[in-house]
Amino acid sequence: MLGFLDFLGTVGGNILSLPGIVGLALGMATRNWIVAVILGAGIGVVQMLLFGGMRPTHATFPEYAIAIAVGIAAALVGCAIRHKGATV
């Protein structure tokens, strides 16, 4: 299990990595909340595969879960930005 500091570090690392940044950008690319969630979760998995050294078993379940959760949250924020800041 992750300790509290471990958890905070993992969340911060994901916010400043693909799930946070690309997740936000992907969320801004759609007005559909469901599509945003799928894209955000997808980028969470991609990040773990890409930066986990292409060894899916190397990362632990909590790391995957946090990367996916951060990806979804960022994509939802991106989608909200799209709704608020664009008419198309």
Next chain:
Amino acid sequence: MSNPSDPKPPRKGLIRRLWNGFWSPTGVISMGFLLIAGFIAGILFWGAFNWSMDLTNTEEFCVSCHTMETNLGEYRETVHYNNHSGVRAICSDCHVPHEWQYKVKAKIMAVKDVYHEVVGTISTPEQYEEHRLKMASAVWRKMKASDSRECRNCHALEYMDFTLQETRAGESHQKAIDENMTCIDCHQGIAHDLAPGYMEEYQKIVDEIAGEQSAAVGAPTTIDIAAIRDYLAIGKD
């Protein structure tokens, strides 16, 4: 048309006006200008951020805290500081991952070091010794869990020519390959002194991680550290 006798609507607050202005389409700046300006601002911000992050990876930064004096002195006695090849591994080479998200995680977790420097948790040699095993244990756990990822940034068992190594080292590294061991299984004291009871502590870490992994994949995995050390006939390093 508005009637001049109508009362004026109340003026909105500053935050509300800023918020509305932020989300209003611009009437004076083109889309191209916004894109180019945003792109340049992004490069500048990311460059500055990355540069600042790299500054915190320098040895000068790491040892600028009083509490790092003891482990700096120990590290300066090791082969990672002085060796025949002139290649040096500094603090961040062993303690900060190269992979971006793990690097950011390490930096965030290092905030606790600043906290303990400020409150003086290990400001005296006695306090340092009291906490030595706990601090080492945290690093060993991280290294064991990551399969000694930071060691492997420079070292690879697969690239070693065992015939060029001492007999004992060559045999040990071959055993490490055969039994799927990781660097920290034997090299706990590679850069800093070991605390009394370190073997029991490391065995505890190995058992806990094996328990977590077997719970995750449903297969028992364990390494007997005492047996490994008996085989290697070593006390430390």
